Amino acid sequence: MIPPHERRILEAHVRGCRLSALAFIQQEKPLNEYEERQLKDLIKLRVRGMPLQYLTNSQGFYGREFYVNTAVLVPRPETEGLVELTLKNLPPREEGRRLFALEFGTGSGCIGITLATERKDMMIFASEASRDALAVATENSKTFRAVNLDFMHVSETPHHWQYDTIPLLDLLISNPPYLVMSDHVAADVAEHEPPEALYTPDGDPMFYYRFLAELLEEKLGPSGIGAFEIAEDRGAETALVFETKGFITEVHKDLTERDRYLLVRRKG
Numbered sequence: 001m002i003p004p005h006e007r008r009i010l011e012a013h014v015r016g017c018r019l020s021a022l023a024f025i026q027q028e029k030p031l032n033e034y035e036e037r038q039l040k041d042l043i044k045l046r047v048r049g050m051p052l053q054y055l056t057n058s059q060g061f062y063g064r065e066f067y068v069n070t071a072v073l074v075p076r077p078e079t080e081g082l083v084e085l086t087l088k089n090l091p092p093r094e095e096g097r098r099l100f101a102l103e104f105g106t107g108s109g110c111i112g113i114t115l116a117t118e119r120k121d122m123m124i125f126a127s128e129a130s131r132d133a134l135a136v137a138t139e140n141s142k143t144f145r146a147v148n149l150d151f152m153h154v155s156e157t158p159h160h161w162q163y164d165t166i167p168l169l170d171l172l173i174s175n176p177p178y179l180v181m182s183d184h185v186a187a188d189v190a191e192h193e194p195p196e197a198l199y200t201p202d203g204d205p206m207f208y209y210r211f212l213a214e215l216l217e218e219k220l221g222p223s224g225i226g227a228f229e230i231a232e233d234r235g236a237e238t239a240l241v242f243e244t245k246g247f248i249t250e251v252h253k254d255l256t257e258r259d260r261y262l263l264v265r266r267k268g
């Protein structure tokens with residue numbers, strides 16, 4: 001069985017009503033036969049470990065409800081922390097010039113769309129290798145009318161030339177895949193979330209950070225920042241990837257005091 005509050009969330013989803021209105025609607029109108037069957041099916045999937053967010057096609061992020069499906073990673077509260085840290089550390093905007101940002105690996109679009117809606121003076125490019133994930137991000141972008149955001153479909157193997165047309169950046173942000181197979185991952189995450197959003201190629205946890213460090217070398221403006229989500233036990237190792245390219249780094253903690261974010265700047 002599933003916890004009562006999860007059953008209520010699923011019933012509200014089947015009824016197409018807000019959770020806060022469920023008790024009232026339950027009194028007014030019992031579930032019809034079709035809705036009963038739909039709810040039973042969803043409960044069965046939940047018992048098998050399917051994340052609730054994939055069943056309701058929804059996850060809150062930075063005060064907005066994002067559409068999600070199994071093509072994208074479910075946006076995490078830690079990632080809201082990355083957005084908050086980034087917004088606090090953006091370089092000042094020069095008179096008459098907009099800020100330029102790139103998000104690598106946008107998934108549901110939660111990071112790029114949030115930045116675009118919070119900072120309308122910033123133009124954001126958001127890359128993604130999965131076409132199915134890009135369809136989700138595009139839908140979310142329409143919902144939130146993020147007009148200052150352009151998506152780019154890129155190859156699974158990252159190449160610099162795919163970013164050639166992007167201007168000098170004030171921000172490069174990413175929550176890239178950073179897990180390797182031997183890392184501990186909750187069973188429902190491992191079984192249901194897209195592997196290409198979780199794991200790096202070749203069992204190399206630094207694979208994407210190395211690419212991002214090279215991209216920063218080419219594209220980061222003099223006062224720009226890199227902002228990355230990192231694995232809590234690999235803060236020093238990840239920082240070193242950027243330091244060996246001559247950048248200054250700062251590891252930041254999330255609300256649970258774990259090392260989860262890396263800020264990167266040019267020296268001098």
Ligand SMILES: C[S@@+](CC[C@H](N)C(=O)[O-])C[C@H]1O[C@@H](n2cnc3c(N)ncnc32)[C@H](O)[C@@H]1O
Nearest residue numbers: 075105106107128129156158175176177196197
């Ligand atoms: C950890 S998920 C992050 C998704 C979203 N930004 C978030 O924070 O919830 C990483 C994303 O990177 C994408 N990805 C993997 N390889 C990529 C590549 N070479 N270029 C662009 N995106 C890539 C995956 O498909 C996935 O959507």
